[in-house]
Amino acid sequence: MSNFADVSKAFREYLQIEKNASPYTVEFYMDDLESFFAFLDEEAISRLQDVDYQIIRVYLTRLYDKKLGRRSVSRKISSLKSFYRFLERHNRVADNPFIYVSIPKSARPIPGFLYMEELEKLFEVNDLTDPLGQRNQALIETLYATGLRVSECQGLKLSDIDFTIGTMFIKGKGNKERYMPFGRFAEVALETYINDGREKLLDKADSARDNVFLNARGGPLTARGIRKILNKMVEKAAMTVHVHPHKLRHTFATHLLNEGADLRTVQELLGHENLSSTQIYTHVTKDRLRHVYMNSHPRAKE
Structure with a gap:
């Protein structure tokens, strides 16, 4: 051996x-x-x-x-x-x-996603006067605004965020780099947390950190910690759905496609190397289009 x-x-x-x-x-x-x-x-x-x-x-x-x-x-x-x-x-x-050797491929599962009504519940549960509440709000706004992988979110540094043009520098899988835009809601949540709550969490640390997201002791937040935070937010919102970081990534992609974004753009935003990885989201949007059509067109059904 x-x-x-x-x-x-x-x-x-x-x-x-x-x-x-x-x-x-x-x-x-x-x-x-x-x-x-x-x-x-x-x-x-x-x-x-x-x-x-x-x-x-x-x-x-x-x-x-x-x-x-x-x-x-x-x-x-x-x-x-x-x-x-x-x-x-x-x-x-x-x-x-x-x-x-070849193994027949099984059908890829259609990714689950959250509806806007479900997301709104999560956006409303955090105490924005509390450092951890500010952090949690910034976390969920960032995950939904950017579709980052949990590892990318965990590794995000203050120096990666440019508030003047509203973009983040992301180092993804295989050290592939991309710039990720983010919107006003994420901007406000991040600025509130970075200028207030994060400073208070950093006071508890034994050394300075460049990580954006910190734990209660002022150290870098882990991937497991991010998942626990989302689980607690779901409990507070009294929701029955299971929410994990990748589900927010699925939600980000699905909502973009539902609102008319083209597949190539979504591929770039997700940091997918191959378009085939992004195409699975079209199954979700096709189902939604069919649902809207069947319920809206006067002659879609008897």
């Missing part, structure tokens, strides 16, 4: 340095690799070049026996395809046995 450990380390460095993958992506790859190595160990296979299509079929059977969903299996196979591509490129194996 020692040679597995060596090549695993080399693959991690390749992902981090050459592919510039995010820490989350790297860990997903390494978890998939670790479970595959454990399988090889159980099968008494000590050399990566001994893996062939028949062994992969056995591995797939094991995954399905564990009741893994099609999406999880697809991700593992994709990880291992990339791993063997890396091995092949560095002459550690003669060929890539995973290129012959």
Whole structure:
């Protein structure tokens, strides 16, 4: 297994340095690799070049026996395809046995989103005289105004915000950079929080921070902390829907498309590399268009 450990380390460095993958992506790859190595160990296979299509079929059977969903299996196979591509490129194996493996893709789930009436409830629950209330208001206004990923919001710095032109500098997945505009509601909420509540939270910290969003002790707010804040806001609003940061991202995209924004613009705003990632939102807007048509056109139904 020692040679597995060596090549695993080399693959991690390749992902981090050459592919510039995010820490989350790297860990997903390494978890998939670790479970595959454990399988090889159980099968008494000590050399990566001994893996062939028949062994992969056995591995797939094991995954399905564990009741893994099609999406999880697809991700593992994709990880291992990339791993063997890396091995092949560095002459550690003669060929890539995973290129012959294909997993039928399941239908992508249509993303959930919030209606404006639901959002309004969340905008009204925070105490704007309290530092944490100001922070929470700035947080939800920012997430809805920009559609940022939770990691992008968590990493937002004061120096990234330009209030003179109403834009944020965002470093997204794979260190891809983009400028994100934001509107008046987010501007007011951010300025109130930064000039008042954030200063009071910063007084509790042992050192100065450039992070926009701080926790109650004045330290940087974590992704988990952001999710907890949204959950508490939902409880205060007495809502039954589940709200998470990515749902606000879905809401941002859906509302833009519903109001006539073109797909390419929304792709740029979301920081999607491929248009296909953005196209899933058209399913939501098509359903809404059909609903409006069926309920509004005089001859749509009897």
